[in-house]
Amino acid sequence: MPAAFDQVIDRVRGAGVPVEEGSAEQAARSEVERLLRFPGPKGLAQEIFTRPLLDEHPLQMRTRRFVTGEGGMGHVALTSTKPAGLRGYYDTVFDARLSDYIDETISGIMLKIRFLRVNERHHSIAVASTQGVRLNPIRTRIQHLNVQVAELDDMVGAYQRVQELGFGMALAVGQHTNDRELSFYAQTPSGFEWEVGWNPLVVDEKTWEPVTHQGISVWGHPRGADSDRQARPVPPWRGLPADHRRRRARPGRGRGRGLRPRSRTPRGPQPRQPHPGHRARLTQPPPAVTPTTGRGIP
Numbered sequence: 001m002p003a004a005f006d007q008v009i010d011r012v013r014g015a016g017v018p019v020e021e022g023s024a025e026q027a028a029r030s031e032v033e034r035l036l037r038f039p040g041p042k043g044l045a046q047e048i049f050t051r052p053l054l055d056e057h058p059l060q061m062r063t064r065r066f067v068t069g070e071g072g073m074g075h076v077a078l079t080s081t082k083p084a085g086l087r088g089y090y091d092t093v094f095d096a097r098l099s100d101y102i103d104e105t106i107s108g109i110m111l112k113i114r115f116l117r118v119n120e121r122h123h124s125i126a127v128a129s130t131q132g133v134r135l136n137p138i139r140t141r142i143q144h145l146n147v148q149v150a151e152l153d154d155m156v157g158a159y160q161r162v163q164e165l166g167f168g169m170a171l172a173v174g175q176h177t178n179d180r181e182l183s184f185y186a187q188t189p190s191g192f193e194w195e196v197g198w199n200p201l202v203v204d205e206k207t208w209e210p211v212t213h214q215g216i217s218v219w220g221h222p223r224g225a226d227s228d229r230q231a232r233p234v235p236p237w238r239g240l241p242a243d244h245r246r247r248r249a250r251p252g253r254g255r256g257r258g259l260r261p262r263s264r265t266p267r268g269p270q271p272r273q274p275h276p277g278h279r280a281r282l283t284q285p286p287p288a289v290t291p292t293t294g295r296g297i298p
């Protein structure tokens with residue numbers, strides 16, 4: 001394993017990417033043997049490590065199991081106006097292979113999505129770009145992050161919790177055309193989307209041939225109502241302790257949507273009733289929501 005780690009360092013350095021190996025103290029803090037950090041596209045830091053500290057006791061959690069292992073933890077989807085540059089980076093540094101493309105047309109603009117794999121997982125990286133007009137409709141550095149659960153019941157349970165707790169649903173359940181994964185997309189407070197998926201196909205390197213699919217879904221993946229919300233500026237008091245927010249909320253001081261006096265007539269659609277445990281968070285102004293293209297990226 002150390003030899004493989006040094007090979008990776010040589011590969012990354014050889015590609016002209018500056019690498020920073022973590023000190024023993026940093027590695028210990030991250031509970032790994034060795035740690036390597038280097039810059040990636042869109043300001044995303046890449047980290048590689050060897051021998052993480054493992055606990056033999058299984059986690060106590062609602063989900064039975066996440067599917068990781070040889071295929072890694074899932075995938076990340078990015079948008080870019082320079083997709084060839086991103087693909088070149090992942091090809092050069094990670095030996096990424098093209099799995100396939102999806103063409104998706106939204107409001108007359110065609111998106112080309114490239115799906116790249118680095119192991120048996122159909123894709124670890126998806127890169128979406130507009131065709132013809134160069135624009136990037138996504139403000140966040142990643143459009144979505146995917147995790148795969150082992151059981152269909154885990155995906156269904158996660159979907160129900162997202163709804164019960166009052167979080168936004170970007171795309172409800174559906175099935176993708178290329179990797180055939182069943183999934184849904186929830187909105188995170190940071191603005192990017194979180195895809196929970198089940199049962200994607202596994203690539204056989206001997207027989208796989210890249211093709212182009214039309215549209216991201218065989219069925220489903222309808223837009224969630226919350227994805228219609230427009231991006232709003234983040235008020236300056238977000239992140240302050242609750243008592244600071246209350247002071248800000250006094251007449252003449254606060255102008256946030258969630259801080260107006262109760263007697264004021266609310267305008268527009270009313271928020272869903274949040275779970276009691278999340279009432280405080282959800283009565284604050286909603287997070288700035290990424291203006292998506294209306295459909296996700298698988």
Ligand SMILES: [Fe+2]
Nearest residue numbers: 146195297298
């Ligand atoms: Fe995805």
